[in-house]
Amino acid sequence: MTAAAAPPIVTGVDGSAESLDAVRWAARTACLRDAPLEIVHALDVPALLAGGVVPPPEEMIDALRARGRRALRTARELAAAQGVPGAGTRLDPDRAAQTLIEASRGASLLVVGSAGHGRLAGLLAGSVATALGTHARCDTVVVRGDSWDEPGASDRPVVTGIDGSEAGTRVLAAAVAEARARRAPLVVLHAWADTPPPRPDPRCVDDAGRRLLGERLHDHDTGDVAVEQVVVHAHPRRELIDRSGAAQLIVVGDRGRGGFPGLLLGSTGQALLHHAACPVLLVRTAL
Numbered sequence: 001m002t003a004a005a006a007p008p009i010v011t012g013v014d015g016s017a018e019s020l021d022a023v024r025w026a027a028r029t030a031c032l033r034d035a036p037l038e039i040v041h042a043l044d045v046p047a048l049l050a051g052g053v054v055p056p057p058e059e060m061i062d063a064l065r066a067r068g069r070r071a072l073r074t075a076r077e078l079a080a081a082q083g084v085p086g087a088g089t090r091l092d093p094d095r096a097a098q099t100l101i102e103a104s105r106g107a108s109l110l111v112v113g114s115a116g117h118g119r120l121a122g123l124l125a126g127s128v129a130t131a132l133g134t135h136a137r138c139d140t141v142v143v144r145g146d147s148w149d150e151p152g153a154s155d156r157p158v159v160t161g162i163d164g165s166e167a168g169t170r171v172l173a174a175a176v177a178e179a180r181a182r183r184a185p186l187v188v189l190h191a192w193a194d195t196p197p198p199r200p201d202p203r204c205v206d207d208a209g210r211r212l213l214g215e216r217l218h219d220h221d222t223g224d225v226a227v228e229q230v231v232v233h234a235h236p237r238r239e240l241i242d243r244s245g246a247a248q249l250i251v252v253g254d255r256g257r258g259g260f261p262g263l264l265l266g267s268t269g270q271a272l273l274h275h276a277a278c279p280v281l282l283v284r285t286a287l
Helices: 017-033 058-081 096-106 127-135 167-182 202-218 236-244 267-275
Strands: 009-012 037-042 088-092 109-113 140-143 158-161 186-192 227-233 249-253 280-283
Touching (some): 017 037, 017 058, 017 140, 017 167, 037 058, 037 096, 127 140, 167 186, 186 202, 186 236, 236 267, 249 267, 267 280
Parallel strands (some): 009 037, 037 088, 249 280
16 A cells, blocks of 8 residues: 655745745745645636626637646746756636635645735735635745845744744644754744733743743754744734844744634734745644
């Protein structure tokens, strides 16, 4: 009996520079994980339905297919240059978000660019990235910035934010795994923001934060990972955004405290998708 194939890393490409960055990042990660890579291009045929019901001319669909095949060929060549010569490719007639959400059911990781065609590149997270952060069935990486591709970027830390929620255990496990695979140091951050009066003694809160980090780290094998524990008096999303400029990857949960599973992306995740200076891994904490 042959072993089952490992779930692929799936990345979406639309021909934009941001999506090609996602392909490069995904291919490098596939090498690190020894995982197959699948590259998907969505034709978005539903957007061409006149009045929502009349199909577009076949010539137009043929042109979309030709453009999609070119985008996939370029992406496949780019993946090969990163060390993945056998990436799979797929054209899908549906919209990008629906196509990738469906692909996430059998994927180990989804990787997309921060913005695609029709968006202000580098300014706002595209609608596809936001939809995946909310509805994907596996962990999702949104590739932001270009610092991850600079010389020496592999020496930068993986940074994760941990709160007191149960989801923090899975987030920390994912962060440790990423740091180990990348042979990178890990910064584990607990940030506590201002509270209404009466405010707690900062020393007590710092001690409580360090106990929390120590307890969480005790449950994970970090022996071969250099871990720095940080407790700060700041808003978590602002602290993570500030630290993203010197990180190679930020790892957070897809929900915050009080989040509604399957409904909304947490405020910290939303802020990072819009403003982080490096790729952001959204760990799926509720299926």
